[in-house]
Amino acid sequence: MNDHLAPALKDRRYLFTSWPWRAAGHLATVLLFAVPLAFVFWLTMLPWLIAGQRLIAGNHLGLIVFLFMALGLGLIGTVGPVVALPLAAIARRCLRLIDGRPLAAPRHPANAHPRDILFAESTWRAVLYGVVLSLVTPPLMVLGGALLALQVTLLVSPWLAEWTLGDVVINGGPGSVPFMLLGIVLIPAGLYLAGALAAAHGALSRKLLGNSGDALRNQLGEVAQSRARLADAFDAERRRIERDLHDGAQHRLTSLTLHLGMARLDVPADSPAAAPLTQAHDQAKELMVVLRDLVHGIRPQTLGDLGLPAALWELAASSPVPVAVDAAELLDRLPERIETTAYFVAAEALTNVAKHAHATSVQIRLTRSGHEGLVLEIQDDGRGGADPAHGSGLTGLADRVAAVDGKLLLASPAGGPTLLRVEL
Incomplete structure (x- = not known):
C-alpha cells in the first residue's frame, strides 16, 4: 500500500482508490488559508508592483512609494515569522490527508528565548513556505478556475442554447454531444492534474516544514x-x-x-x-x-584535596617509566569535571605507555586555555604506531573526553614519538 500521494499517482488503479478524493480535499483545505494569506501578501507587495510599473514606464519613484516599499518589507520581516509558525503547524496537519509518513516538527529547548525561536532556521523556512504559497496561489487559482469552468461547460454543453469556445460559437443540443464526451474523457486528466498539484504541495511542505538543521542541532545539544x-x-x-x-x-x-x-x-x-x-x-x-x-x-584523595598537578605528580612517582610533569601555568583549581577527566586520561595514557610504547621517558604538560579551559599533552619517546583499532584504550579515552565536550588529538607515527593532546 502507498503511504503518500506521489507513488500512488503511478499506480494504474489510482482513479479507483481514495487518493483522488484525498488530493482534492487536501487542495480545498490548503485554499482555506492560502487565499487570505496570498491576499495579504500581495497587498503588502502592492507598492513594489507600482514601483516596477513606474520604472518600466521610465518614471521616477516618489518618497511615498519608497516608504510603502520599506513598510512592506518590514511587515514581512516582523509579522511574517509570527504568522509563519502557526501556518506551518496547520500545513503539517493538512499534509496528513495525502502523506502518512511522519513529519517531525522542529523542536526547540524548553528554556529557549523567544529571540532564539524568531531567528531559528526553521522559522524562516516556514516564512519561505508562506511566501512561495502566496506567490503561486493566485496564478494557480486562475488557471484551475478556467480549466474547471471549461470542464463544466463541456459536460453540460448539450443543455446550453449557445456557448463559445474561444472565437468559435457553438450551438447546444445534439451537436454538442461530442463536446460532452470530451468533457467525460478529460475527467481522469483533471483528477491526475489535481493529484500532481497536491503531491507538489506535499513535497514543498515536507522540504520546508520538516525537522530542519537548527532543530537537529538542538537535539544534538540536548544529547x-x-x-x-x-x-x-x-x-x-x-x-x-x-x-x-x-x-x-x-x-x-x-x-x-x-x-x-x-x-x-x-x-x-x-x-x-x-x-x-x-x-x-x-x-x-x-x-x-x-x-x-x-x-x-x-578517585585519588590527592586530586580532591590538592588539585590536578599534585595528583599528576603522585601518579608520575608510581609510574614504571620516568615521568616529568610541567604544570607551571596551573596555579588555581579548575572545575571538578575537568580535573577528574584530565587525571584519568593521564593515568590511562601512562598505563598504555608502560604496556605498549617501550618508552624511556614521558613528559606531561598542563597549560591553560581561556578562563576555564585546559590543555593536557602527554608525550613519550617510544616506538609510536598507536592505533585505536588495536585495543590500546584510546577509544575509551576519546569517549571520556567527548563526554565533557572535549577534544582528543593523537600523533603517533611509526618509530615515535607519540603525542596525545587533550583539550578540555
Whole structure:
C-alpha cells in the first residue's frame, strides 16, 4: 500500500482508490488559508508592483512609494515569522490527508528565548513556505478556475442554447454531444492534474516544514547535555564508592590488622596458633595495600584535596617509566569535571605507555586555555604506531573526553614519538 500521494499517482488503479478524493480535499483545505494569506501578501507587495510599473514606464519613484516599499518589507520581516509558525503547524496537519509518513516538527529547548525561536532556521523556512504559497496561489487559482469552468461547460454543453469556445460559437443540443464526451474523457486528466498539484504541495511542505538543521542541532545539544549529566552522575557515584570504601571497609580492615598484630604479640612463637595468626596478619596487610590501591584507582584523595598537578605528580612517582610533569601555568583549581577527566586520561595514557610504547621517558604538560579551559599533552619517546583499532584504550579515552565536550588529538607515527593532546 502507498503511504503518500506521489507513488500512488503511478499506480494504474489510482482513479479507483481514495487518493483522488484525498488530493482534492487536501487542495480545498490548503485554499482555506492560502487565499487570505496570498491576499495579504500581495497587498503588502502592492507598492513594489507600482514601483516596477513606474520604472518600466521610465518614471521616477516618489518618497511615498519608497516608504510603502520599506513598510512592506518590514511587515514581512516582523509579522511574517509570527504568522509563519502557526501556518506551518496547520500545513503539517493538512499534509496528513495525502502523506502518512511522519513529519517531525522542529523542536526547540524548553528554556529557549523567544529571540532564539524568531531567528531559528526553521522559522524562516516556514516564512519561505508562506511566501512561495502566496506567490503561486493566485496564478494557480486562475488557471484551475478556467480549466474547471471549461470542464463544466463541456459536460453540460448539450443543455446550453449557445456557448463559445474561444472565437468559435457553438450551438447546444445534439451537436454538442461530442463536446460532452470530451468533457467525460478529460475527467481522469483533471483528477491526475489535481493529484500532481497536491503531491507538489506535499513535497514543498515536507522540504520546508520538516525537522530542519537548527532543530537537529538542538537535539544534538540536548544529547550532549544529557551525556554530560551522565558523566557527572558517574563521577558522583565514583566519589560515593571511594568514600564508603575509605571510611567503611578500609577503616575496619585497618582495625582488624591492628588486632591481629596485637594478638601475635600475645601468642607464643611455639604455639600452634602462631603460624596461622601470622599468615592472617600478613594477608590482612596485603589486603590493605590492595584496598588502598583500589580506592586510589577509583578517585585519588590527592586530586580532591590538592588539585590536578599534585595528583599528576603522585601518579608520575608510581609510574614504571620516568615521568616529568610541567604544570607551571596551573596555579588555581579548575572545575571538578575537568580535573577528574584530565587525571584519568593521564593515568590511562601512562598505563598504555608502560604496556605498549617501550618508552624511556614521558613528559606531561598542563597549560591553560581561556578562563576555564585546559590543555593536557602527554608525550613519550617510544616506538609510536598507536592505533585505536588495536585495543590500546584510546577509544575509551576519546569517549571520556567527548563526554565533557572535549577534544582528543593523537600523533603517533611509526618509530615515535607519540603525542596525545587533550583539550578540555
